[in-house]
Amino acid sequence: MTAPRLALNDGRSIPQLGFGLWQVPVGTTAETTATALRLGYRLVDGAAIYGNEAGQGEGIRRSGLPRDDVFVTTKVWNSEQGFDKTLRAAEASLKRLGLDHVDLLLIHWPCPRKDLYLDTWRALVRLRDEGRALSIGVSNFQDPQLTRIIAETGVTPAVNQVEINPRLQQPSLRAFHARHGIVTQSWTPLGQGRSFATAPVQAAAKRTGRSPAQVILRWHIQIGASVIPRSTREAGLRENLDLFDFALSEAEMTAIATLDEGLRCGPDPARFEMD
Numbered sequence: 355m356t357a358p359r360l361a362l363n364d365g366r367s368i369p370q371l372g373f374g375l376w377q378v379p380v381g382t383t384a385e386t387t388a389t390a391l392r393l394g395y396r397l398v399d400g401a402a403i404y405g406n407e408a409g410q411g412e413g414i415r416r417s418g419l420p421r422d423d424v425f426v427t428t429k430v431w432n433s434e435q436g437f438d439k440t441l442r443a444a445e446a447s448l449k450r451l452g453l454d455h456v457d458l459l460l461i462h463w464p465c466p467r468k469d470l471y472l473d474t475w476r477a478l479v480r481l482r483d484e485g486r487a488l489s490i491g492v493s494n495f496q497d498p499q500l501t502r503i504i505a506e507t508g509v510t511p512a513v514n515q516v517e518i519n520p521r522l523q524q525p526s527l528r529a530f531h532a533r534h535g536i537v538t539q540s541w542t543p544l545g546q547g548r549s550f551a552t553a554p555v556q557a558a559a560k561r562t563g564r565s566p567a568q569v570i571l572r573w574h575i576q577i578g579a580s581v582i583p584r585s586t587r588e589a590g591l592r593e594n595l596d597l598f599d600f601a602l603s604e605a606e607m608t609a610i611a612t613l614d615e616g617l618r619c620g621p622d623p624a625r626f627e628m629d
């Protein structure tokens with residue numbers, strides 16, 4: 355079943371489920387992308403730093419789907435922040451993808467100490483106005499940076515892609531998103547399997563006859579996030595797509611909410627500045 359779409363604050367929409375290309379090997383990215391699209395995924399999440407944008411674009415062409423049926427995301431890496439550098443980085447990404455526009459362009463990390471994210475955001479606004487990115491957003495931004503770019507430019511990001519999984523639920527950031535009409539997109543949604551064996555996940559898996567991974571991905575869907583799991587196995591891709599013919603009960607959602615420990619798998623966005 356095709357994933358439902360979430361409305362974006364710019365009048366466009368985004369599939370609620372996609373697949374991610376982080377750590378997908380360069381040599382197999384095109385085939386993984388084409389396979390995922392043939393299975394029914396319609397959102398491909400990539401980034402310049404993943405080093406596999408050429409395969410991402412090739413996979414989309416190989417799938418045979420019309421370009422407009424696929425939602426393509428890429429991200430501007432930290433070393434390319436700043437107005438002019440970001441414009442050039444986006445053009446380089448489009449060239450590697452072999453596309454004339456992406457559906458969503460994100461600032462990968464805020465790098466607050468570099469203090470270039472505001473100029474970077476201004477470049478994304480320019481790229482959107484020029485049609486090189488149909489929607490623009492950010493990744494790993496926290497309240498202070500979101501507040502600043504909105505106040506300074508009057509343009510609210512359509513999406514903030516952040517680490518979310520049952521152990522790191524980010525309730526206050528998600529409430530900020532809800533107040534501003536920003537779609538939350540969950541990265542590392544399976545949280546390295548750290549909550550697969552917990553009682554709430556096991557109980558929901560038993561009742562629904564689904565795997566722990568499916569229960570957790572369904573939890574993301576029901577909190578209203580867009581979610582981008584990665585699997586390099588065809589069986590994994592299939593399993594992670596199969597989320598739309600069952601639901602978690604309110605009691606199961608409440609039980610999973612108790613797993614939040616504020617524990618990250620990835621870096622702390624307040625400190626991560628790697629080029």
Ligand code: NDP
Nearest residue numbers: 374375376399493541542543544545567583584585586590
């Ligand atoms: P995920 O949470 O998607 O987990 C991927 C891991 O889980 C892989 O080891 C995969 O192994 C395994 N897995 C996948 N499906 C299943 C399943 N059904 N059952 C059991 N194990 C499974 O992690 P990622 O870190 O890749 O995050 C997803 C995407 O988010 C990335 O690919 C990237 O696009 C994005 N991302 C964005 C970041 C950002 O800063 N904006 C940071 C990190 C990620 P196998 O391949 O063997 O199935």
